[in-house]
Amino acid sequence: MSLEAGKKQAAKAAMEFVEAGEIIGVGTGSTVNYFIDFLAGVKGKIDGAVSSSVVSTERMQAHGIKVYDLNDVNGMSIYVDGADESTRNLHLIKGGGGALTREKIVAAASEKFVCIADDSKLVNRLGKFPLPVEVIPMARSMVARKLMKYGGQPVLREGFITDNGCEILDIQGLDILDPLTMEQEINQIPGVVTVGLFAERGADVLLLGGENGVERIDP
Ligand code: 5RP
Numbered sequence: 001m002s003l004e005a006g007k008k009q010a011a012k013a014a015m016e017f018v019e020a021g022e023i024i025g026v027g028t029g030s031t032v033n034y035f036i037d038f039l040a041g042v043k044g045k046i047d048g049a050v051s052s053s054v055v056s057t058e059r060m061q062a063h064g065i066k067v068y069d070l071n072d073v074n075g076m077s078i079y080v081d082g083a084d085e086s087t088r089n090l091h092l093i094k095g096g097g098g099a100l101t102r103e104k105i106v107a108a109a110s111e112k113f114v115c116i117a118d119d120s121k122l123v124n125r126l127g128k129f130p131l132p133v134e135v136i137p138m139a140r141s142m143v144a145r146k147l148m149k150y151g152g153q154p155v156l157r158e159g160f161i162t163d164n165g166c167e168i169l170d171i172q173g174l175d176i177l178d179p180l181t182m183e184q185e186i187n188q189i190p191g192v193v194t195v196g197l198f199a200e201r202g203a204d205v206l207l208l209g210g211e212n213g214v215e216r217i218d219p
Helices: 004-017 030-040 053-064 098-108 137-150 178-188
Strands: 021-027 047-052 074-080 111-120 133-136 155-158 167-171 194-195 205-210 214-219
Touching: 004 030, 004 047, 004 074, 004 205, 004 214, 021 030, 021 098, 021 167, 021 194, 030 053, 030 074, 047 053, 047 155, 074 098, 098 111, 098 133, 133 137, 137 155, 137 167, 178 194
Parallel strands: 021 047, 021 074, 074 111, 111 205
Antiparallel strands: 133 167, 133 194, 155 167, 205 214
């Protein structure tokens, strides 16, 4: 089975979590794009969505799904988003698409984070996928020097500016033993907007699409 087929299966399985009349938190990425397309099929059933990126907003609006500003809603019942890596206890690396800050905000505003991915994203330890860190541009070099203590190599994502007007350092070559502590420490560095570790608030359920259908993992 192709990775795309796995993503699509996972996205379809997430539709079971969508309840009538709700406002849904929606993430960013190729897996979420499948979810948005499924959501379009039931757009009369939901009230609308809160989006984690300009690109997801545009895709939903093209489908006629109403997109709310987060400031205009009281919170969401579910947030559906992909991941670059996940462990079995649902700690994640996210931000491959550069939307990590808004993703973390929308996840925090939602009761349940439903993570959808193809089964190649499941890992024993996080870190093989370069860890994204969104930074205020003037602090980029200083933050990069401080990140060296984790043993990896921070690399500027060339030619990429986030929806928040910031830059991204991707830390290559990490082996993350304690994601929770690392998330807390990196978030404390002045100039860091967000680190793409989702451990403090990981996923609540992981739906992994693969050869044998969709595996559901709860922490
Ligand atoms: C975007 C993300 C995505 O969820 C992550 O990169 C996975 O993307 P894809 O579904 O395309 O594999 O964090 O910032």
